[in-house]
Amino acid sequence: MSRSVIDLLATEARFGAQNYQPIGVVLTRGEGVWVWDTEGKRYLDCLSAYSAVSQGHCHPKILAAMVEQAQRLTLTSRAFHNDQLAPFYEEIAALTGSHKVLPMNSGAEAVESAIKSVRKWGYEVKGVPDGQAEIIVCANNFHGRTLGIVGFSTDPETHGHFGPFAPGFRIIPFGDATALEAAITPNTVAFLVEPIQGEAGVIIPPSGYFTEVRELCTANKIMLVLDEIQTGLGRTGKLLAEQHEGIEADVTLLGKALSGGFYPVSAVLSNNDVLGTLRPGQHGSTFGGNPLACAVARAAMRVLVEEGMIENAALQGARFLDGLKDIRANTIREVRGRGLMLAVELYPEAGPARRYCEALQGKGILAKDTHEHTIRIAPPLVITSEQVDWALERFASTLTQDFS
Incomplete structure (x- = not known):
């Protein structure tokens, strides 16, 4: 009953x-x-x-891939290789044009992994003094719910009474390239930003903004990290939202639709040596890159394109x-x-949405x-x-x- x-x-x-x-x-x-x-x-x-x-x-094809893989092998940890990880790497790299892939589970894990990676790159490649790396983020951002992430949120409901927080983040207005330029210092290692701010209410930046952002990041040797966890994989009518302005991020974060809703799967994608700074034992995830996740993600990407x-x-x-x-x-x-x-934004006098x-x-x-x-x-x-x-x-x- x-x-x-x-x-x-x-x-x-x-x-x-x-x-x-x-x-x-x-x-x-x-x-x-x-x-x-x-x-x-x-x-x-x-x-x-x-x-x-x-x-x-x-989706029946993603479901079939999940059931088939679940009957064969679900988890090995990264202590051993599995036969789904290499094809997943190959296919997501071919789809997105990325050079390196770090598989994780949730979107927040992907963001945390990117933060760690760009800091490490800053110290070991760019030459930033140890412990002084800075990452620029935007007001009204939403990148997840971990303690590290909520520390640079500007939403009181998100960060209130959860501190103290980690230092190393500078907050600027979204959609303002001049503010980005003014915030850059010799210790800046990355600019972490959503192509469209989803949780903030589908806030779309001015036309040409990301072209300027790309130029500023390149000129100052800063990693442009695009959080495409919501916007990526077709949501905005392009594979990646960055394609609307014809730019390419240094690091791209994917999640959510990467599994079609069947399983937590996320990925950090890199077009340069950022992920190359990671060595065995320095970062990992028991479930990240597991065979079930990889099989599901492969099917999810395939139907997105084929259909x-x-x-x-x-x-x-x-x-x-x-x-x-x-x-x-x-x-x-x-x-x-x-x-x-x-998004439909209502006048305040219309009452709560x-x-x-x-x-x-x-x-x-x-x-x-x-x-x-x-x-x-x-x-x-x-x-x-x-x-x-x-x-x-x-x-x-x-x-x-x-x-x-």
Whole structure:
């Protein structure tokens, strides 16, 4: 006998740490762009697990790869070689044009690994005095939840009462190349930045910003580290968001969609000698690069390309963005987006975005609020034109709804 929604929610509240405030729906099944709750109601998923389920829920080819590998070998640790790691390296390098790969599990682990690597490179290659390396980051960033990462967050909810924090980070405004230039010192080893700030509300920098950033990093021998954990692997209508300005990062961080939502897989990709400074015993992960993760990631990358999901993200993203911009509602302050990474920012007087997300839930759409007044929209990359139009009808009726 299945348990009631009330019972499941009450049990979560009783035993679970209250570090999330989810929308009040209990999901039990997913397929493609759709998910179903425990009572059988169907919803269009417009969050994709923060872009981790870009290939759609329970993609059959990724599932088959996972099941097949799980029946053969799941984990060896990196104490031994496995027959999936080399093909994973080969395929992700060919896909992204990278030279070296460091496999990890979560996105936050990839960020931490990059921080360690660029510092080590700074000391051993650039010649920065030991213990003085600086990394420049942006205000309103989101790179994960570890202690090292939250120390350079500007969100009080993220870092409040978690200190003391590690030094070595300088915070500048996002999208301001002049501020970056002013922040660079002889001890600067890297600039860590999201191509589009996702958690901040899908904030897109000015055109030409990353071209300037690339030039500044090259001129000052600084590693440009792009956190593409959300934006990468087709989300913005390109394989990597950096391609919108035709630049190439020194270090690229991937995660989330790298496994299609089946398993935690992330990777640090390097186009130079940054990862070459690591020696045996200096960094590692028991699960990083395990055969199950590699088999899943290989399938996830393969279907992304073979099934045209990146091109579809560009096509449907433009359709979705245009449709949102066509909604005439005095609640909407701004609509932003690139590919299928979209946001509707509301005027403060329209009330909190969460109530609009709850209203959308009642109409069969699951979206999530961020920073109080913004609705984030990021459906799986397999969404069709008909499904986009279906969603737009419900967004229009919700954003014009009178909540008074």
